[in-house]
Amino acid sequence: MSRDFANYESFQGVAVEVFKARSLDSIRSLKKFLTALPSPSYIRRALLQAIYQLADQDPETCRWLLQHRHYLEPELNLMEVAQQVVTEQLQSQGLTLNQDFKFTSDEQLEATEAIKMTLLQEVSAGERLLLEEILFMR
Numbered sequence: 001m002s003r004d005f006a007n008y009e010s011f012q013g014v015a016v017e018v019f020k021a022r023s024l025d026s027i028r029s030l031k032k033f034l035t036a037l038p039s040p041s042y043i044r045r046a047l048l049q050a051i052y053q054l055a056d057q058d059p060e061t062c063r064w065l066l067q068h069r070h071y072l073e074p075e076l077n078l079m080e081v082a083q084q085v086v087t088e089q090l091q092s093q094g095l096t097l098n099q100d101f102k103f104t105s106d107e108q109l110e111a112t113e114a115i116k117m118t119l120l121q122e123v124s125a126g127e128r129l130l131l132e133e134i135l136f137m138r
Contacts, residue, residue, distance in 0.1 A: 008046065011037060015050035019065050020058060027071045040075065047076040052126030059129060066133035079107055082134040085127050089119055109135040 011034060018030040034043045055062040069078040083103055090101055090111075101111035109116065109131075116136065120128055 008037070008042065011042075012046045012050050012053070015046055016053050016057070019050060019054050020061055022061060022064055024068060024071050027068075031072075031075055034075070043075050047072055048081060051078075051130070052124065055124075055126035055129045059125075062126070062129050063133055066130060069134070078130065078134055082130050083107070085123065086119060086131065086135065089122055090115065093118070093122075103135075107135075 014033065015030055018026045031043075034046060037043050037046060051062060051065065054065065065072075066078065072078065086101070086109055087097055091097065095101060095115065101109065101115055104110050111119075120131065123131065
């Protein structure tokens with residue numbers, strides 16, 4: 001997706017500020033506000049980029065948001081995003097889904113500790129928080 005929509009980054013900035021407030025009601029309002037974007041893919045991208053920006057600026061608030069990720073659905077399904085990040089990263093390293101790693105019925109990553117550690121070293125700070133909170137839940 002190109003970033004050719006004139007105010008795209010301002011929508012992303014609003015999302016970051018709303019997330020920092022840690023208010024579930026505000027997140028619901030944000031999702032309504034984001035319908036001004038031209039398509040669902042823009043909304044999804046704005047939310048995801050805001051999460052990655054928040055991970056850099058305020059990791060604890062980002063963890064809170066990831067723990068309440070269901071409030072971002074259906075516009076953004078973070079479980080799908082996390083699984084996509086893992087699959088792309090591990091397949092680029094020559095690993096095979098359902099052979100070297102897989103996702104369990106409760107959507108957790110099943111892989112050796114060595115694979116998990118390598119994965120966490122290869123991803124961005126935002127992706128690392130996403131994976132830790134969603135796929136590596138305690």
